[in-house]
Amino acid sequence: MSDAGYDHATVERRWQEAWDEADVYRTPDDVEDPTYVLGMYPYPSGKLHMGHVRNYTITDAYARYRRMRGDDVLHPMGWDAFGLPAENAAKERDTNPRDWTFDCIETMTEQMESMGFGYDWEREIATCTPEYYRWNQWLFERFHEEGLVERRDAEVNWCPHCETVLADEQVEGEAELCWRCDTPVEQRELEQWFLKITEYADELLEAIDELEGWPNSVRQMQRNWIGRQYGSEVNFDIEGHGAVTAFTTRIDTIHGATFFALAPDHPISEELAEENDDVRHFIEEEADPDGDDPNGVETGLTATNPVTGEEIPVYVADFVLSDVGTGALMAVPAHDERDHAFAEKKGIEIRPVIAPEPDxxxxxxxxxxxxxxxxxxxDDGILVDSGEYSGLESETARERLTEDVESAEEATQYQLRDWGISRQRYWGTPIPVIHCDDCGPVTVPEEELPVELPEFINTTGNPLDAAEEWKQTTCPDCGGEAVRETDTMDTFVDSSWYFLRYISPGLEDAPFDRERANDWMPVDQYVGGIEHAVMHLLYSRFFTKVLADHEGLAHREPFTNLLAQGMVQLEGEKMSKSKGNVVSPQRIVEEYGADTARLFMMQAAQPERDFDWSEEGVRSTYAFLDRLKGMVEQYVTNEPDGDDDAVASYVDAEIDATIAIASDEYDDLTFNKALRETQGLTRTLRQYANHTEPHAETYERGLSAVVRLLSPVAPHIAEELHDELGGEGFAANAEWPTADVDHNYVVKRRRLVENTREDIRDIVEVAGIEDPTAIDIVIAPDWKYDALEIAIESDADNLIGELMQESHIREQGDAAADYGQDLQAEREALSMTLGPDDEHAALKSAAWLIEREFEAPVTVVAADEAPDAVLKNAAPGRPAIEIDD
Known part of the structure; x- marks a missing residue:
């Protein structure tokens, strides 16, 4: 141990080398059903940040915990290695994305190893390697065979800075900014490849209810994104254009429709724009679908309400979207806020036809x-001014109108759209398609996969368009001249199935070993940021369902349990380079060690919550580890020889309590609570050693428990101390400590001891007792415990009367009546305590703590030995206290 503290650098390096040499974290292929623990793999940006460290410490701690509980654990790591940032970085540095990416991977791997993360590195994958993206292409072709791929013209989100298409989910905020560079996104019409995720919309939605191990917030975000709505489709006749279908969830309001609206890109709108200058000007110059203020232009046309026969004006309006519903809607300003705003702006009638239901x-x-x-x-209500439907409730009216109106029929609409995967960039999986003038788009034969990327060309736009030699090829069907598809796949394709590749990363004839995947999947515990709640998680669920339907995968969901970890902040703000508030993990490791960084982050807050980085907290954590090492060294150097007495009995009970509670908290991934328990036991052991000569067996058991309970989070020093204590093998493989004790009992015992100590402090303070000479703690009589149990279990209005039916309680006279009144007053908050014998034993074993604090002898008195004057104040869980001064 150095003068400044223990030599963390030497300790951590020694055990990292020992783990590597012993292959501690390797998962053999022949295990039947490992516990699969996975953190969302990172994009190799060059350096780890504190968000990475927190995410991967969570998964590493849980994986280590499960391994110590006897599980075979699968805990792999890989790299989400394709993507536009690497391409842009390469352009800026006049290099190529591959070299840049692998340099970053090397750096980040070294940092991960320095943090002591226990990965099975033999399973490492990088999605930018042909060995991986070959299977992206293979899966694309399988999806194509099953009718789940489509190529069509579509209006897409285009980032002019990144010069590529973005998925809807990659456009952020009301300002519609690119998720990567914050550039305002434009709309363009391009021919795109789509994966037909909408084919699975119903199952993706309905199966959310079964994801009980996922946060409710994430499940709701997915429900909202899928956005299923039940309603009706109904036709309005527009003069000169025939029947136009509108979708509505509120056909009960149809009598209040005072205008009809078309999307700017509706076929009728586009036709009108060719002959109507006002419509053309609005579509080209004014329409703003993302604006807060709804806008539109009157077309001069009218639409016929199919129920009333009324002619209502037709507008082209920018708040109507072609990919939501049918791109046409009946507008009811009285019962829709957006329609109301538009009607006010344009002076259109606002006609109420739904009234609130009177009480x-x-x-x-x-x-x-x-x-x-x-x-x-x-809201729903009662129909008014709606002809024969007036007086009906909204739900009934919707059913009747859908039945009665000839063109109306029930319909379901979704917000979810098919997944456009085409990207106009180089650093991604080439889409395995060849375009032939005669044959059209033809998939590349399987035996020719992978279609590998050519050498990088530093150019504007899509570099693959400039790779002429690579692009020119022959058609697999007719042998004629043809060109390759120059778009690459959205990188979310890479991450939609990578968890399956870890299961058999070297497999050469399939993307994953089906039999092993059926045994090992789904992932038991998945950890990652809330920012992936929609895109990555939804796409992964989609891929898993397709693979279950067409590739024999036995599971339809990829992740059983999901934890979305919170952010690491500095002074309340998210760490970022732009704000200049980034704390370097490497500096922390060098100054304080990886264990300190890991332990500080895990004890600072529950994993789901954000927390503030604190240098003071880091120093305090380091000091704790240093003290613990000193305690172990002191024990090993000078093994104590104390008695197995009441104090040792208390410490033994606290060891059991800590093990029981910390184990439950590890199961729930509430590491901060488990660590608080562990540090509490460490303080108890230190107090024990300062109070008396400890009993060697008790003290060593306590130290060993602390070391093993810390091992998942602070693995290096745990190995060091496990070794110093004479433990066999690695702490990483040691058996998790066990305790045969009931959790609820432990909580009640601790509450009793702490409440009693607090009551003594209050009495000393209020009475102004400076030097107590004796403290008596008096346990309540048995009848009060019986009365408490009756009060908890009873639902009688007259509790005192019910208590008095018990003769041994009734015999207590006024004392029973007074206690009954107390119970009646606190009835809603009552809870069971320990029994009188257990209270007596618990307080007697904890008396030494009270004696140390107040420097006075403590006597725990049973009810049958106490004077009545004191006994009357004793209650279950709150013994009477008498202090002599």
Missing amino acids: DWTGETIPDAPDVSEEAYT
């Missing part, structure tokens, strides 16, 4: 229409 409504009268002059009434 005393019997159905015999029709309520008055609401005042909607200021805002729309959007």
Whole structure:
């Protein structure tokens, strides 16, 4: 141990080398069903940041914990290595993305190893290698065979800075900015390849309810993104254009439709733009689908309401979207906020046809229409001014109208759209398609996969367009001249199945070993950022379901349990280079050690919560590890020879309690609580050693428990101390400590001891007792425990009367009545305590702590030995206290 503390650098280097040499973290292929623990693999940006460290410490700690519990554990790591940032970095540095990416991987691997993360590096993958992306291409072709791939013209999100298409999920915020560079996104019409995720929309939605191990917030985000709506489709006739279908979830409001609206890119709108200058100007110059203020232009056309026969004006409006519903809608300003705003702006009638249901409504009268002059009434209610449907409740009216209107039929719409995977960039998986003038798009024969990327060309736009020699080829079908597809795949394709590749990373004839995947999947515990709640997780679920349907995968969901970890902040702000508030993990490792960084982050907050980085907290954590090492060294150097007495009994009970509670917290991934327990036991052991000569067996058991409980989070020093204590093998493979004790019992015992100590402090302070000479703690009589149990279990209105039915309670006279009143007053908050004998034993074993604090002898008195004057104040869980001064 150095003067400044223990030599963390030497300790960590020694055990990292020992783990590598012994292959401690390797998962053999022949295990039947390992516990699969996985952190979302990183993009190799060059250096780890604190978010990485927190994410991977969580998975590493849990993997280590499960290994110590006897599980075979699969804990791999790889690299989400394709993507535009590497391509841009290569352009800026006049190099190529491959070299840049692998340099970053090398750097980050070294940093991960310095953190002591226990990965099975033999399973490492990098998605930018042909050995991996060959299977992206193979899967694309399988999806194509099953009718799940489509090529079509589509309006897409285009980032002019990145010069590529973005998925809807990659466009962020109301300002519609690129998720990578914050450039405003434009709309373009391009021919794109799509994966038909909408074919699985219903299952993706309905199976969310079964994801009980996922955070509710993530499940709701996925429900919202899929956005299933039940409603009706109904036709409105537009003069000169025939029937136009509108989708509505509120056909009950159809009598209040006062205008009809078309999306700017609806076929009728585009046709009108060719002959109507106002419409053309609006579409080309004014329409802003992302604006807060709805806008539109009147077309001069009218649409016929199929229920009332009324002619209503037709507008082209920018708040109508072609890919939501049918791109046409009946507008009811009285009952839709957006329609209301538009109607106010354009001076269109606002006609209420739904009224709130009166509290005393019997159905015999029709309520008055609401005042909607200021805002729309959007809830269900009772139909008014709706002809024969007036007086019906909204739900009933929707059913009747859908049945009665000839063109109306039930319909389901989704917000979810097919997944456009085409990207106009180099550093991604080449889409395995060849374009032939005669044959059209033809998939590359399987035996010719992978289609490898050519050498990088530093150019604007799509570099693959400039790779002429690579691009020119022959058609697999007719042998004629043809060109390769120059778009590459969205990198979310890479991450939609990578967890399967870890299972058999070297397999050469399939993307994954089916039999092994069926045994090992799904991932038991997955950890990653909340920012992936929609894109990555939804796409992974989609891929898993397709593979279950067409490749024999036995599981339809990829991840059983999901933890979305919080951010690491500095002074309340997310760490970022732009803010200049980044704390370097490498500096922390060099100054304090990896164990300190890991332990500080894991004890600072629950994994799901954000927390503030604190240099003071880091130093305090390092000091704790240094003290613990000193305690072990002191024990090994000078083994104590104390008695196995009441104090040792208390310490033994605390060891059991800590093991029981910390184990439960590790199971729940609430590491901060498990570590708080462990540090509490360390303090108890230190107090024990300072109070008396410890009993060697008890003290060594306590130290060993602390070391093993810390091992998942601070593995290096745990190995060092395990070794110093004479432990066999590696702490990483040691058996998890066990305790035959009930968790609830432990909590009650601790609460009793702490409440009693707090009550003594209060009495000393209020009474102004400076030097207590004796402290008596008096246990309540048995009848009060019986009364408490009756009060908890009883639902009788007259609790005192029920208590008095018990003769041994009734015999206590006024004392029983007074206690019954106390129980009645606190009835909702009552909870069971320990029994009188257990209370007596617990307080007697903890008396030494009270004696140390107040420097006075403590006597724990049973009820039958106590004077009545003191005994009357004793209650279950709150013994009476008498202090002599």
